Amino acid sequence: MYKQILVLFFLVAAVAAETAYFAFKTHGSYNDLVFQLTDDKLIKHARDLLSGATDEEPHIMGRIRKQTASYNPKYSFYIDPTTIQFFNHAIEVCDSSLTYLEENLDEACGAFLPGCFFCPWTSKLTKEITDIK
Template identity: 55%
Template sequence: MRRITTKLGILAAAALLAVTVAGPAQGKQTSDAGRTGAEAAAYFVMTDVSRAEFVIKITDPRKIQHARDLLSGATSSEPHVVGRIDKRTAPYNWRWSFHLRPETIDFFDFAIEVCDATTPYVEDHLDEAGGPFLPGLVWCPWSSKLVREIPQP
């Protein structure tokens, strides 16, 4: 019975994370006319308790502004990063075998434990991600914080 309860809890947590990361359905937003996706993107370095640096690419203008507000001190709400892992290297995040899919990146104050892990731990257990470890490939390092914005690599 205990194993069933644990499995149900993991499934419920994964479903909650999927809904949280997906966000509410919205109509098509107008994009910056004449700008390419690369021009509209911003790159930030985040770190966690391990002090390992990880580069993220953000494409949503509101989230880019939130990240800049965090760095400038204009806000302290939702300081941690959450997103879905893509198990491939990205040119801007070459040090790691994975990156966060830009369209899934968001910020949070609190999250459930099932998505928490340090960057090196995710790297070392990447083959397990998507199962009981980081269900749905959602990663929300609780100690994550942005440390700086970098130019487009």
């Protein structure tokens, strides 16, 4: 009986978890970077930013992965969804524009963006993407 209840709990939790996609730009970027969120609090925060319900922690940060993601085809990297956070201020060593990062991706995760941590100071959420398959 205990085993059945535990399995049911995990099934309900899996169904309840929402996945949402959002996009942002940085100063001088031509294309939005699309990122995935699965944390309900972060999804709500992103939606609140877009609706104007809040202006706190408007910038996006997280660890980059040097490969494309199906939902982010314009860039050769994506932000690992499990590391995404929103912020007001961050240290300079993780700041970069999307364009500069794409053009210098081979140097990222060393002296440039140590630990692959990306915190673009000029990041601005632009929209929620609802038509990703």
